[in-house]
Amino acid sequence: MSFISSPRIGETCNSSCATHCIIHEAARKQIHALIDHYATPGVAPPSARMSPRLKIQDKPSLRLWDWWKYGWFVATKATQMTGDVLTHAFWGPRKKSWGIEMTLISGLMRGAGRHTALMDLPSIRLFMGLGGLAPLPSDALVTPVTFRVRKRRLRGILADFDGKETGRRELSGEWVVAKKTWHRLQSEWKASQNSRKGPGQSPRPGKKTERVVLYIHGGAYYVGSPASQRQISVPLAQHTDARVFALDYRLAPESQFPGPLHDAVSGYLRLVEDLNIPPSNIIISGDSAGGGLSLALLLYLRDNDYPMPGGAILMSPWVDLTMSCESWDSNAGFDVIPVFSPADYMNPVAQYLGPQVERYLTHPYASPLFGDLRGLPPLLIQSGDSEVLRDEITLFAHKATLAGVEVRHELYEDAVHVFQLFPFLESCARAFMSMDVFVHQILPNFESRSPQVIATNAEEVMAVEINNDNAVVLDCEGIATPIATEGIKEKLEHCSDEDCTPSTPPLVSKDGTKRRPPPLSLNKPASQRPKSFHGTVPEKRNGNTARYIIPHPEWESVPGQAPSPSLRRSFKRTNSYTDISRLIENWTHSGPANQTLVYKHPEP
Numbered sequence: 001m002s003f004i005s006s007p008r009i010g011e012t013c014n015s016s017c018a019t020h021c022i023i024h025e026a027a028r029k030q031i032h033a034l035i036d037h038y039a040t041p042g043v044a045p046p047s048a049r050m051s052p053r054l055k056i057q058d059k060p061s062l063r064l065w066d067w068w069k070y071g072w073f074v075a076t077k078a079t080q081m082t083g084d085v086l087t088h089a090f091w092g093p094r095k096k097s098w099g100i101e102m103t104l105i106s107g108l109m110r111g112a113g114r115h116t117a118l119m120d121l122p123s124i125r126l127f128m129g130l131g132g133l134a135p136l137p138s139d140a141l142v143t144p145v146t147f148r149v150r151k152r153r154l155r156g157i158l159a160d161f162d163g164k165e166t167g168r169r170e171l172s173g174e175w176v177v178a179k180k181t182w183h184r185l186q187s188e189w190k191a192s193q194n195s196r197k198g199p200g201q202s203p204r205p206g207k208k209t210e211r212v213v214l215y216i217h218g219g220a221y222y223v224g225s226p227a228s229q230r231q232i233s234v235p236l237a238q239h240t241d242a243r244v245f246a247l248d249y250r251l252a253p254e255s256q257f258p259g260p261l262h263d264a265v266s267g268y269l270r271l272v273e274d275l276n277i278p279p280s281n282i283i284i285s286g287d288s289a290g291g292g293l294s295l296a297l298l299l300y301l302r303d304n305d306y307p308m309p310g311g312a313i314l315m316s317p318w319v320d321l322t323m324s325c326e327s328w329d330s331n332a333g334f335d336v337i338p339v340f341s342p343a344d345y346m347n348p349v350a351q352y353l354g355p356q357v358e359r360y361l362t363h364p365y366a367s368p369l370f371g372d373l374r375g376l377p378p379l380l381i382q383s384g385d386s387e388v389l390r391d392e393i394t395l396f397a398h399k400a401t402l403a404g405v406e407v408r409h410e411l412y413e414d415a416v417h418v419f420q421l422f423p424f425l426e427s428c429a430r431a432f433m434s435m436d437v438f439v440h441q442i443l444p445n446f447e448s449r450s451p452q453v454i455a456t457n458a459e460e461v462m463a464v465e466i467n468n469d470n471a472v473v474l475d476c477e478g479i480a481t482p483i484a485t486e487g488i489k490e491k492l493e494h495c496s497d498e499d500c501t502p503s504t505p506p507l508v509s510k511d512g513t514k515r516r517p518p519p520l521s522l523n524k525p526a527s528q529r530p531k532s533f534h535g536t537v538p539e540k541r542n543g544n545t546a547r548y549i550i551p552h553p554e555w556e557s558v559p560g561q562a563p564s565p566s567l568r569r570s571f572k573r574t575n576s577y578t579d580i581s582r583l584i585e586n587w588t589h590s591g592p593a594n595q596t597l598v599y600k601h602p603e604p
Contacts, residue, residue: 077107077108080107080110081104081107081108084103084104084106084107085100085103085104085107088100088103094106094334095334095386095414096414096601097413097414097426097601098414099424101422101424102416102422102424102425105336105422106334106335106336106416109335109336109337109338110332110333124223138474138475139178139179139180139238139474139475140176140177140178140179140234140237140238140473140474141175141176141177141178141179141182141466141471141472141473141474141483141492142174142175142176142177142230142234142471142472142473142474142480143174143175143177143465143466143467143468143470143471143472144172144173144174144470145172145173145174145175145245145465146170146171146172147170147171147172147270147274148167148168148169148170148171149165149167149169149170149171149263149266150165150167151163151165151167152266152269152273154262154265154304155304156300156303156304157258157261157300157365158258158261158262158265158300161258161259161262162262171247171248171249171263171266171267172248173226173245173246173247173248173267174226174227174233174245174246174248175243175244175245175246175462175465175466176215176226176230176233176234176236176237176243176244176245176246177237177243177244177466178234178237178238178241179473179492180238180241181237181238181241181242181243182466182492183492184241185210185243185463189459189463209281209450209451209452209453209454210242210243210281210451210454211240211241211242211281211282211283211310211439211451212242212243212244212245212271212277212281212282212283212462213236213237213240213242213243213244213245213282213283213284213285213313214244214245214247214267214268214271214282214283214284214285214309215229215232215233215236215244215245215246215247215285215286215290216246216247216249216264216284216285216286216290216291216293216294216297217229217232217233217246217247217248217286217287217290218286218287218288218289218290218291218315218316218318218418219251219288219289219290220288220289220318220348220351220352221251221252221260221289221293221348221351221352222251222252222253222348222351222352223251224251224289224290225248226246226247226248229246229287229421231420231421231422231423232287232315232418232420232421233246234474235420235423235432236285236313236432236435238432239432239433239435239436239439240283240435240436240439240440241439241440242283242439243462243466244285245267245271247263247264247267249263249264249267249293250263252348252351252352252354253351253352253354256351256352256353256354256356257352257353257354257356257360257363257365257366258296258360258365258366260293260352261293261296261297261300261365264293264294264296264297265297265300265301268282268284268297268301268309269306272307275458275461275462276454276455276457276458276461277454277458277462278451278452278453278454279307279308279309279310280309280310280448280449280450280451280452281310281451281452281454282309282310283309283310283311283312283313283439283443284297284298284309284311284312284313285312285313285314285315286314286315286317287314287315287316287317287418287420287421288315288316288317288318288389288417288418289318289348291314291315291316291317291318291319292317292318292319292366292367292368294312294314294317295312295314295317295319295368295371295376296364296365296366296368298312298376298377299364299365299368299371299373299376300365302375302376308375308376308377309377310377310378310443310446310449310450310451311377311378311379311380311438311439311443311449312376312377312378312379312380313380313382313435313438313439314379314380314381314382315382315418315420315431316382316383316384316387316389316393316417316418316419317368317381317389317393317396318389318392319367319368319369319389319392319393319396320367320369320370320392320395320396320580321349321352321353321361321362321366321367322361322362322367322580323349323392324392324580325390325391325392325395325565325566325580326391326565326566327387327388327389327390327391327392327563327565328388328389328391331386331387331388331390332388334386334387334416335386335387335388335416335417336416336417337387337388337389337417339388349361352366353366368396369392369395369396369399369580369583372403373399373400373403373405374403374404374405375405376400376403376405377405377406377449378405378406378407378408378442378443378446378449379397379400379405379406379407379408380408380410380434380435380438380442381393381396381397381407381408381409381410382410382412382420382431382434383409383410383411383412383415384411384412384414384415384416384417384419384427385411385412385413385414385415385562385563385598386414386415386416387415387416387417387419388417389417390411390562390563390565391563391565391566392565393409394409394411394562394563394565394587394592394596395565395580395583395584395587397409397562397592397594397596398583398586398587398592398593398594399583399593400594401592401593401594402593406446407594408438408442408597409562409594409595409596409597410431410434410596410597410598410599411562411596411597411598411599412427412430412431412598412599413427413598413599413600413601414427414601415427419431420432426601427599430599469482469483469484471483473488473492562592562596562598564587564588565583565584565587566584
């Protein structure tokens with residue numbers, strides 16, 4: 001093999017090496033063209049879906065004579081929703097299983113992205129915060145927690161952020177524990193205390209292998225909080241029978257990428273290092289942007305050799321900030337997500353990535369769909385077939401399966417984005433029941449992901465954080481009452497199993513009897529990861545990983561595949577980001593690597 005050496009700096013080419021110089025220069029330019037967009041601001045990645053020059057626009061100012069636009073918006077929206085109600089009443093719902101509630105919510109949100117001049121982030125956050133005042137799922141204990149962020153010698157992309165920590169910055173969150181779980185833990189703790197051998201001696205160490213869930217809320221990275229998402233965190237705690245820590249990470253644009261990831265890593269390492277919870281006992285969970293941030297957390301932990309959690313539950317995760325897939329168009333008229341134009345100042349991508357859009361748009365920690373997914377723990381991924389993120393989630397499940405990840409992908413008929421927020425939907429109850437099965441019947445089949453014994457001191461620390469006067473109790477009507485209120489703690493301690501029931505209804509057969517999903521049959525739980533996986537589309541494995549089917553009474557659960565993903569019609573395939581094109585072509589030609597479990601509503 002011969003090597004062509006290039007002239008040194010300042011050295012001129014003579015006639016004998018002129019040909020070599022030309023070849024070298026051509027190769028240099030070719031390589032430079034391939035990597036230039038990573039180092040040069042303003043140069044777009046190949047076939048980028050969003051302009052790298054995208055900047056956060058200033059909010060258009062409303063002049064006095066522009067206030068008529070509010071009246072026009074209200075009148076237009078009222079007319080539109082009236083039409084939706086009449087259509088629902090006389091010709092049926094826009095989706096066969098929708099009730100009037102879903103028709104009204106969809107109508108209210110449809111086209112909202114075209115009216116951003118009438119709102120701003122503080123107003124939206126205030127509106128979202130009202131969700132914490134709405135009737136909540138019942139039977140839970142919620143305790144706010146604040147902790148200081150210390151230096152942890154973080155590696156990789158977070159090294160500089162970690163180096164700036166002084167130990168003064170604070171993060172907050174809240175523990176969410178179902179009453180039934182709290183009652184059980186208290187009984188076990190008292191039994192442990194009674195096992196002392198003598199005065200002054202420590203209680204005998206228990207053999208508890210409890211799960212702990214780290215929940216990361218959604219909200220397009222710039223709205224939301226643990227309080228506004230209790231419609232998810234409370235049922236999640238009830239059905240997993242675990243203590244849930246809901247993290248209140250910093251929001252954009254005040255803290256842009258990778259600031260929220262830094263907070264997520266800090267929250268996780270606090271559980272592992274400060275509270276001494278075994279990593280395999282922890283389940284990461286998130287919805288929407290929180291689902292994307294959950295995956296970013298998993299990728300960061302894997303890339304930097306931190307201990308991995310036992311699994312993850314992802315609800316409508318946002319995995320592609322390029323928004324390349326066609327379902328962003330085909331489902332826009334049904335979903336509850338406002339679709340903003342790229343130049344809109346409310347565009348969440350611009351708010352989250354800020355001036356670094358071109359650098360981070362397809363970074364795996366921002367858009368996990370573009371990452372190497374090998375080595376991730378088992379994933380439960382839930383999505384709706386009427387949400388705009390449907391196709392990118394389908395592609396992610398496909399790609400993760402190709403990478404050797406154990407994936408259970410569930411698609412719910414007629415369901416919108418994060419349908420788990422709407423307790424009046426039957427699909428909401430079915431989704432939480434599936435989380436129950438994933439935690440208690442699926443994860444135990446993976447020995448490497450089995451929960452370990454939690455040390456007594458870790459139990460003591462969690463007990464102190466959860467059981468204090470800052471806690472509030474959600475009663476059977478969803479009303480929050482401080483635990484310090486006279487008689488509340490005594491009532492909680494005497495809670496019976498009949499009093500402490502999940503707020504989502506149990507599965508009911510046609511004869512009226514309550515049923516739980518039967519035990520699941522399993523094939524070999526572990527699969528070998530393909531060694532040849534280096535690019536976006538790795539080798540396809542034989543078989544599939546969706547081996548767990550829950551036969552819900554009255555619901556038809558069909559092991560099959562999601563609708564075929566495709567690129568947005570407004571763009572040519574040749575202009576798509578290469579990874580997306582290759583994934584879609586692989587999915588179309590070879591079929592999905594995973595088997596999607598499609599939940600269909602019973603026919604009337």
